[in-house]
Structure formats: C-alpha cells, structure tokens
Amino acid sequence: MKSILVFDVGGSSIKCGVWKDEQLSELKSRKTPATWEEMKAVFLDVKNELDDELQGVAISIPGAVNVNEGVIYGTSAIPYIHRFPIKKELNELFGLKVTIQNDANCAALAEVWKGNAADVANSAFLIIGSGIGGAIVINKKLVPGSHLFGGEFGYMVIDQRNGHTLSEMGSPVTMAQQFTKKQNDQKNYEGTDVFALAQAQNEQAIKSVETLYNALSIGIFNLAVSFDPDKILIGGGISRRPDLITELQKRFKTLVVDKHADGLNTQIVSCKYLAESNMIGAVYQFELEK
Template sequence: MKEKLLLFDIGGSSIKCGIWENENLLNLDNIQTPDSWDEMKEQFLIVFNRYNDVPFSGVGISCPGAVDTENGVINGISAIAYIHRFPIKKAFEELFGLPVSIQNDANCAGLAELWKGNAQGASSACCMIIGTGIGGAVIIDGKLHSGHNLFGGEFGYQIIDSNSSTTLSEVGSPVKMAKNYTKQKADGTVYNGEDVFKFAENGDELAEKMRSKLLDALSLGIYNLLVSINPEKILIGGGISKNASLIPELKLRTENLLKDKGAKELDFEIQECRFFSDSNLIGAAYQYVLENT
C-alpha cells in the first residue's frame, strides 16, 4: 500500500499519533486526551496540519467502546464519554476532508496481528489483551468477528466463579492484582504487576499466591475460549506478555484443565502478540485498508 495514512490511538489518558507509509509505522506524538470533543478536534487538526507536507490519503482511528464501523458510531461506554453515540466517523471526515476509518482498540490489536503479526496464516485466533481489564479480538477464517452486538472479544466478562459472579477482568488483571498487593502490604509503596511477578519469583509468599491466582484465572479464560471457539492460536498481549514465564505457565495450566475435563486432544498454540505499544496504530491502518481497497 503506497498511501500515507494519519493514525490516532485514543486512550483514556493519552492519544498516540502515527503515520503509516511504505509499509512502515512512524510514531509522532503522544498527546494528553482532551477534556471535550471540541478540544479533541482542535488537537487532531494541529497534528494533521503539522505532518501534511506530503498529503495524507486518509485517517485511521483506534478507540475504546463498541465501534459500529458500518454506521460510524461508537456505542457502549468508556473513559471518554464525549466520543459516544453520534456519527463520529462523519464528523472526522468533515474535519479532515478525507476518508476516515474507526475501530475498537482491542480489535485493532487483533487486526495488527492478523495483518503483520503472529496470527498471519492461522485459520483462527483469539487475541487476549491483558491490562486494567481483559479485552481482545476473535479472528476466524482471516476475518475479524465482532459479534452480533459488537461484543466479540470482550473476554473479561467471562464469569469464572459462579458463587461470587467474579469475572475474568476482576481476577486476571495484573493492574488489579498489583493494587491488591499494595493494599495488603501497606508499606507506603505503590507496586505494579511486574513487581509482584518479580517478588513471587524471589519467594515472596503473598506475591506468589496472587500471581498463581491470576494465572489460574487467565488459564480458565483461555480454556473457555478453546472449548467454545476452538481457535488454532491464542495470542497474549499487554505489558504482562513480556514476562518470560507467562506463556509457559499459561500453556501448562491450560493443558492441565483440558486434561482434567477430558479434552486433552484439543490442539492449540499460545504465543505472545508480536506488537506491543504499536499494535493499535497498525491495526487502525489495516482497518482503513479493509474499508478502502
């Protein structure tokens, strides 16, 4: 693709900006998420005008929420209330005077893996993006499947404890695990998920207990995907995927669950996602390609 695309990855606290050109991504800016729609349009135009020396062909946008790509509306809820429930795609096209595509951020991560990453060539894959919550994407026969109500990939809503109605996002999030560890240690230090994993490896009993609980939850979530969707690959994304012990641990625990429940012949592969912080921008570029070629 020879086109030059301007890309935005809208997050709750910051927005990443990039350019896709000659099959390469150039990261440009990281701006604070504005407080209003008018401010967002103003900031986007500043970026657009700054890098439009060679004219852009179009704009690709990754964002939170249940994105209706057909009607150009972001449904659901997110930390950015003002982007929801109006024809935002049309508004962006009028702002830039160019074709615009929009897609959910977790779906963009899945599209990046399908296009250029570890889902290439796979008959089917589930991308599980692990962070504050658990999101993701479902890919079947080389296509993104968003579901009847655009809820495909919302793996974090799985209830993994029927007694308490606890969801995967509540127990499988390293961010929530770290907050819980910080609260229980109560030593004045704020810890993150990477800290808890490191402490567990060094023999900290509390950290190991919390790490094991998180891994059990994630493995149960993966098990549910394997027996319901039966993908060829499970791809793990988010900062936690950089931990060297994560994939082997998840594979072992998932295999044990399958064996215990009589499904040990089920064949699957677990890998980390190829792309990390760039995945949403790359996926936004691919969404644009899908809509405009």
C-alpha cells in the same frame, strides 16, 4: 505514494503517526483532552503539522465501535466519544476518508495482517491491561457479534462463588491493587513489583501471581472449547514476561486433561506487536475498507 495519518486514542494519551512505505513514522503523543471539541482541535493540529500528502485517516479508539454505522456504543474512559455519528464528523473535519475501529480489535488486526496470527485462519486474542479486552477472528475476519460484544472476554465470570470476572482476576493492575490492600504497609505496588516479590519467594506475592495465572488459564480454556481457534494470542504489557506463555500453556494442558478435552491442542502465543499494535491494526482496517 500517499500516506495514512494514524491515531491511537486512549484514556490518557493520543498516539499519532504516519503510515508510509509499509511502516510507521513521525510517532508522537498528545495528552487526551477533556472535551470532544478539544480532541478535534488536537486531530487538526497533528494533520496540519504534516507535509505528507494524505489519502486518509485511520483511528484506533476504545468502546463498542459499530464500523458500519460510524458510531461508538458502550462505555470507555473517554465518555464524550459515544453515541453520536462520530465518523461522519471526522470525515467532515479532515476532508478525507476516515476509518474507526475498537482498540482491542485493532491489536488483533495487526497480528492477523503482519503478526503472529498471519499464518492461521482462526484466532482469539486476550489484550491484558487494567482490564481485559479481546477479539475473535474467524477465516481472517473479525467477528464483532450481534451486540458488539464479540471479544469482550473480560466480562467472563471465572469464579462463580463471588462473581469475579476475568478482568478482575486476570489483570496485573487489579492484582497489584489487591496485593497493596493486603500488605497494608503504606506502599503502592505495581504488577511488576508483585512478580518480582513472587520470584523472591514472598508468600503473598506467590499466591497473587498464581491466582492471576490460573484465572487467565481458565479464560483461555473457555475460549478454546468455545471457538476452537488455531491460536490464542496474548497481548498487553504482561506479554513481555518471558515465563508467561510457558506458565499459561502448563495450566492450560492441565485443564485439558482434567476436563477430558482430548484432542484440544490450541496454540498459546504472545502477540508480535505491543506499543504500535493498535496503530498498525487501524491501518489494516483502513485498507480493508478502502
């Protein structure tokens, strides 16, 4: 059986592997290069290292990916991948069928295909990292929107007083940066540090964690009343926290009561896949286009 070469392109690294016999193997990582020509060289190096007979290449990549045009719009941490026929160049580079899809969309597709959204028709996703991406799935299909902003929930304005968005208030990375600034003690805190200090009853850390949870809960409530999905799934490193879903569900239920949204019973669950979600979703995109 032929294999699929899979890439997950990120701002700092490119993960790569092979999909064969319904699983990923030969996983490795390369540093994201500084130019498009260097990135193409990395792609070819990885392909040439393989003994597998390939049927195609599946790529998860940041930015507003227009699947039909084969062009990436918007902005990302990799400025040189935007606004040219990138899919056409990749087809020519590999001499194989190539598919591309936005990374957050790939994370969602992995869950729809083989994960915790496989049992429902309608779902929404919050992929939480340094910012917040997401996806909307209706009747098992991605909804990219008229301007490719479908699922860009990080832009959602949560606090009207200061204009703060969900990405600014619901990201553990941003939380840690703000906590570091307030502490002003020459230490550089990470999100895990703030959570640990909150558990140790540090007053400022407790406030920071409460702000993050409340912002995420408001975002989830807004998604629930906007799309009424069966499930809202939470991805990203923070989804490993054992108390996360409990905290979000508690705050979500409070909002449902306070805002008289009787009957709104959206399930909030974590994603099944984490590190490999983008690659698995990229494979599903390939299968959908095949």
